[in-house]
Amino acid sequence: MESILQVNNVVKQYGNYTALNNVSLQVPKGSIYGLLGPNGAGKTSLIRIINQITMPDSGEVWLDGERLNPSHISHIGYMPEERGLYKSMKVGEQALYLAQLKGLSKTEAKTQLEYWFKKLEIEGWWNKKIQELSKGMAQKIQFVVTVLHRPKLLILDEPFSGFDPVNANIIKDEILELRDKGTTVIFSTHRMESVEDMCDHIALIHKSNKLIEGRLHDVKRQYRSNTFEVGIIPYNLQALLADINLKYETRQASFKTLDDELKLEVKLPDGGNSRDLLQYLLQHGNVTYFVEKIPSVNDIFIKTVSQ
Amino acid sequence: MSLSLIIKREFNAKVRNKSFIVMTFLSPLLIVAMGALVGYLATLNSDQVNQVAIHDSAGLLKSDFKDGKNVKYTDLSAMPLDVAKKEVSESESYEGLIYVPATDSLSQLATTVEYISNDSPNLDFVATIEDVVDNKLTRNNLKELGFDYDKIEQAKASSKIHLSKFSGEETFKEASIIKIIIGGISGYLIMMFVIIYGNMVMRSVIEEKTNRIIEIIISSVKPFKLMMGKIIGTSLAGILQFIIWVILGLGLIFLLSSLFGVQVGAAAQPQAAEASKEAMDGIQLYLSEIWKLPLLTIFFSFIIYFIGGYFLYSSLYAAIGAAVDSETDSQQFLLPIIMPLMLGVYVGFFTVISDPHGTVATVFSMIPLTSPIVMLMRIPFGVPLWELLVSVAILFITFFAVVWFAAKIYRIGILMYGKKPTYKEMFKWLKY
Numbered sequence: 240m241e242s243i244l245q246v247n248n249v250v251k252q253y254g255n256y257t258a259l260n261n262v263s264l265q266v267p268k269g270s271i272y273g274l275l276g277p278n279g280a281g282k283t284s285l286i287r288i289i290n291q292i293t294m295p296d297s298g299e300v301w302l303d304g305e306r307l308n309p310s311h312i313s314h315i316g317y318m319p320e321e322r323g324l325y326k327s328m329k330v331g332e333q334a335l336y337l338a339q340l341k342g343l344s345k346t347e348a349k350t351q352l353e354y355w356f357k358k359l360e361i362e363g364w365w366n367k368k369i370q371e372l373s374k375g376m377a378q379k380i381q382f383v384v385t386v387l388h389r390p391k392l393l394i395l396d397e398p399f400s401g402f403d404p405v406n407a408n409i410i411k412d413e414i415l416e417l418r419d420k421g422t423t424v425i426f427s428t429h430r431m432e433s434v435e436d437m438c439d440h441i442a443l444i445h446k447s448n449k450l451i452e453g454r455l456h457d458v459k460r461q462y463r464s465n466t467f468e469v470g471i472i473p474y475n476l477q478a479l480l481a482d483i484n485l486k487y488e489t490r491q492a493s494f495k496t497l498d499d500e501l502k503l504e505v506k507l508p509d510g511g512n513s514r515d516l517l518q519y520l521l522q523h524g525n526v527t528y529f530v531e532k533i534p535s536v537n538d539i540f541i542k543t544v545s546q
Numbered sequence: 547m548s549l550s551l552i553i554k555r556e557f558n559a560k561v562r563n564k565s566f567i568v569m570t571f572l573s574p575l576l577i578v579a580m581g582a583l584v585g586y587l588a589t590l591n592s593d594q595v596n597q598v599a600i601h602d603s604a605g606l607l608k609s610d611f612k613d614g615k616n617v618k619y620t621d622l623s624a625m626p627l628d629v630a631k632k633e634v635s636e637s638e639s640y641e642g643l644i645y646v647p648a649t650d651s652l653s654q655l656a657t658t659v660e661y662i663s664n665d666s667p668n669l670d671f672v673a674t675i676e677d678v679v680d681n682k683l684t685r686n687n688l689k690e691l692g693f694d695y696d697k698i699e700q701a702k703a704s705s706k707i708h709l710s711k712f713s714g715e716e717t718f719k720e721a722s723i724i725k726i727i728i729g730g731i732s733g734y735l736i737m738m739f740v741i742i743y744g745n746m747v748m749r750s751v752i753e754e755k756t757n758r759i760i761e762i763i764i765s766s767v768k769p770f771k772l773m774m775g776k777i778i779g780t781s782l783a784g785i786l787q788f789i790i791w792v793i794l795g796l797g798l799i800f801l802l803s804s805l806f807g808v809q810v811g812a813a814a815q816p817q818a819a820e821a822s823k824e825a826m827d828g829i830q831l832y833l834s835e836i837w838k839l840p841l842l843t844i845f846f847s848f849i850i851y852f853i854g855g856y857f858l859y860s861s862l863y864a865a866i867g868a869a870v871d872s873e874t875d876s877q878q879f880l881l882p883i884i885m886p887l888m889l890g891v892y893v894g895f896f897t898v899i900s901d902p903h904g905t906v907a908t909v910f911s912m913i914p915l916t917s918p919i920v921m922l923m924r925i926p927f928g929v930p931l932w933e934l935l936v937s938v939a940i941l942f943i944t945f946f947a948v949v950w951f952a953a954k955i956y957r958i959g960i961l962m963y964g965k966k967p968t969y970k971e972m973f974k975w976l977k978y
Contacts, residue, residue, distance in 0.1 A: 290765040292765055292961070312766055319761040319765075321758040322762060325559075325753075325754075326753075326757060327559075336555055340767055342548075385762075
């Protein structure tokens with residue numbers, strides 16, 4: 240797949256501290272790309288380099304086939320984690336100013352702004368000052384300001400912090416719509432639910448190094464543990480329990496079912512397959528539930544980071 | 547493109563601020579009101595009449611002390627000295643007692659006259675007493691030597707020196723006072739402008755930092771551009787304010803001139819000026835002097851030195867704003883900035899006034915940290931063009947160096963949160 244952003248062997252040091260240690264990334268065009276990592280992993284340093292706020296000590300960044308240069312500023316929309324707006328400036332005026340800084344003409348900025356205000360049903364806010372708005376309202380404006388200049392690449396650092404669930408959903412839908420229209424979105428976060436929901440690609444950065452990168456599916460496949468969640472109503476509970484532990488590694492499991500059955504997590508031995516397991520189970524009772532346990536991003540994250 | 551956007555935003559943010567409008571139009575009024583008040587208080591003081599007692603039992607000097615506008619003498623020679631002293635010391639109405647001891651030889655009076663009072667007397671008054679005694683003794687000496695005092699008085703000549711410049715302009719003593727006032731005001735104004743507008747720059751940097759809008763902006767423009775845009779935008783607001791004040795001030799002088807019938811173009815017609823000079827007095831004289839000053843030079847020098855001095859200092863203010871998280875943290879870093887400004891004002895007031903072209907004044911009008919203030923104080927006295935050019939050149943070269951240095955600190959500082967940095971850390975930032 241064609242990538243819109245390519246980061247090659249980027250190194251960034253602050254004094255003696257290495258913030259990024261030879262990090263390379265490929266962000267495919269039109270994807271929602273989750274940039275994961277604990278606090279202090281180096282996500283923000285990387286994002287600042289992509290935004291040309293700081294320069295890498297070595298390595299290079301390519302955007303859409305060109306070496307990163309100042310003309311790319313207008314192609315990127317950036318919403319930092321720590322964000323804010325001028326408190327005493329009017330919403331409309333402020334949004335126009337920020338859009339013009341990104342290279343939009345005043346009339347163009349106005350058209351775009353009217354479009355977004357209408358879309359998010361906030362037309363009445365044009366002449367309000369930020370200090371008159373609630374935090375959630377200000378966050379909405381912040382989002383509008385970020386996408387106003389129709390960037391090819393949208394970088395959102397913890398985009399949902401500060402949003403109530405209703406507004407978070409509105410913004411989520413807007414992000415998905417932008418993706419469908421061809422915008423590439425980079426999500427930097429340590430909240431895994433939203434990654435599971437939206438991202439199709441992820442990269443994990445930990446202690447200045449990239450540990451994992453790839454399609455979410457592929458990563459999950461890589462981290463599969465050949466464990467199945469099983470629900471069974473056994474003919475003889477004692478006999479089954481005694482027998483199954485000889486053949487398989489099992490654990491108590493918890494998932495929702497309708498009956499009061501035995502719930503187990505069963506790990507296949509090396510080289511074992513699910514057909515053998517299912518056949519074995521069928522001999523011992525009525526199988527009501529049989530699902531491969533898919534590792535959550537959260538599991539992968541914790542597993543990788545704690546290694 | 548983006549620079550002009552930033553300049554425009556900063557300018558608008560300053561000018562639309564209510565405090566700017568209030569400051570611009572109210573502070574000249576306040577200054578005029580204060581001036582009027584001080585003037586009024588001064589007249590109050592001079593209306594007061596002081597009672598002074600004289601004890602001169604031999605009658606040697608008492609006829610020489612003549613009541614004046616502010617002083618009235620009362621003869622207490624009839625009382626014994628002790629009683630007179632007690633009377634004066636206890637009575638509220640007397641300032642003090644002049645005691646002239648009885649003596650055979652008048653010349654002894656030179657050392658024996660006493661002035662006794664509760665408070666230490668003002669120096670002018672002591673000088674008055676001494677004058678009276680001197681006069682009496684001089685007369686007496688002359689008489690003893692056989693001169694006729696009245697004839698000597700007649701023979702005394704009185705002259706009035708005509709002051710003029712080689713360029714043909716006439717000057718007179720009052721002009722110096724005007725120059726000191728105009729120079730002092732412009733030097734002081736520069737200092738105030740630098741501090742007020744430098745602080746504005748710093749506050750605006752801190753505002754962006756605490757608002758956290760900074761990261762959004764510098765993902766669109768380079769920090770250097772943002773800093774320069776901020777400095778320039780704010781300076782334009784300052785220049786606008788200055789121009790409004792100049793217009794108001796000129797308007798006031800113009801109004802007064804026409805009220806008192808002073809010809810505005812007096813400098814161009816020396817003959818006419820001379821003819822009417824006799825008729826002028828007080829305020830008219832001053833007004834006509836103002837029109838003869840190199841007003842245009844002062845105006846443009848003010849603008850140039852304001853820009854140079856203000857840019858120099860406000861880039862430092864911007865760097866400080868970037869380094870700290872809140873205004874309270876900035877105090878420690880502000881002191882080294884305010885010191886040279888204060889020094890400039892003090893040097894200006896103490897050396898320029900006594901010797902506008904002396905070594906100290908000249909040197910300080912070259913040092914870039916003080917030159918905007920000191921040079922402006924010197925300009926009304928006439929400064930050679932080459933000195934002006936050298937001083938301006940040094941100022942602007944320093945300005946570029948300081949901006950480069952401040953921009954480095956600014957660039958790093960705006961993204962640093964938390965701990966207040968030390969000078970050592972800021973020095974490290976220069977190398978990032």
